[in-house]
Amino acid sequence: MSYTDPESLSRGSRQQARQRAISEAVMEEGSVRIEALAERFDISVMTVHRDLDELEDRGLLRKSRGVATATSTSLVESSDVYRSGRQIAQKKAIARAALEFIEPGQALMLDDSTTTLHLLPHLSDKTPLTVITNTLTIMNELRNTRGTTMIGLGGDYYNWCSSFMGRMTVREIAELRADLFFMSTSAIVDDVCFHQTLETVDVKRAMFESARRRVLLVDGTKFEKRALHAMLPLADFDAVIVDSATAPEHVDRLREHGITVVIAPASSSG
Template identity: 65%
Template sequence: MKESPAEGRLERQRARQRAIAADVMAEGSVRIEALVEKHGISLMTAHRDLDALVARGIVRKTRGVVTALPSSLVEASDLFRRGRQQAEKAALARAAGAWIEPGHSVILDDSTTTLSLVPLLGDKAPVTVITNFLPVIEDLTGEPDVTLISLGGRFHPWSNSFMGRMTVAAIREVRADIVIMSTSAITDDICFHQTEETVDTKRAMFDSAATRLLIVDHTKFGRRALHALAPLADFDQVIVDWRTPAEHVERLRHKGIDVTVAPAVRAR
């Protein structure tokens, strides 16, 4: 499907905001004039982009200076997550895609790892996709042979997704063939997330699917977050990338967890 001019502008805006966020997080604080000069944009455009980052809880803007927020929500933000481990996410998406068959109904959570699956779904059509993640909704809108079910509820700008009581209620009304999700952290071989809303929403997705897949890159092992979702042993399949240390893979298999190691995807 050919990209429209409006879609092209939106994607350039998102890419620029990701780059600005990366600059601020790398430096801690940056003068707005420096961002204007580095990215070749007007002061008005810089303020619009920064206002969007402020609304998503990533930065603070005061007196010509923008500062990264020392918040757990920064790492939870989809804007932060999209630019990280891209090769690993492509490999995980390819491996997870092998589980999807034409006619399947698939729940995709609000992870940027599952977002990497979207370009592969055309080869699996017809499929039904159920999601609370706005970027997935936007990418699949108008896609032929994909039935899209958007889960509404309260919109959370920092994660670019719908979560909460209304979202959970909507999930409980469906029964899908498969759910594919990721996690923020794995501690003691248990999935953890930063917010209760995230856990409640993902738990409802987990309970509404016949087959449960977890796809995680190697950086999630040993990370910490506050709220537990589920042990890895509760998933039908855990897919990790090729950079995952062997001791993690061997330990999980010793526990009887079905683990697939996704090989690197060759660049075309």
């Protein structure tokens, strides 16, 4: 199959890769019959139904009367299944640049962005650390990492972003003080971070207020996107890390406004 090499991946990774390929196929065509997806990916109709049920729970698409249909662009961009497969090389480069801000002994707060996930494999080089997050994916990844103390924030669980949000989450964040907060955003409009959902905005704002230093991680595509709810001005961050493909006019404009911009070097290995 074109979407992955099945022999090189674990069962969970194969499922994630397959679901990402299915979601991209549906988004590209708008709607696809379930039988056609089963034939295209050489899997059973029952497996397609299971994958579509999970993708529907995450807000990525709809399943009705034997047809899978793409949801709106704003919801597609919010899904962690979709986002995890986009701009991977850029996100890895941004994460490597972000490591320079981390010092052993710090308390880090990480949001639910897929860019922050690329920090996780490197955190063992910076231990001891305390990691505070509302993201179940991060909790699972770090639970056996030696030298890392993890604080998991509770609340209402949202499957589409694998995270806990809501009033309970915001209250828990208010009781904590982190040394450093890493976050990303869905879109940058007029040099302000925007997101599609108010629940996400509330949590990220609370995390921002609870941290001593705040670093924004964004690839250049975010400057070309739009979302509904204003969140935080870029000027409020201690640093903004972008990838090397970010349009120079964005970098120059931010720097002219006194914003510290770090350009993450591209890696030949991706």
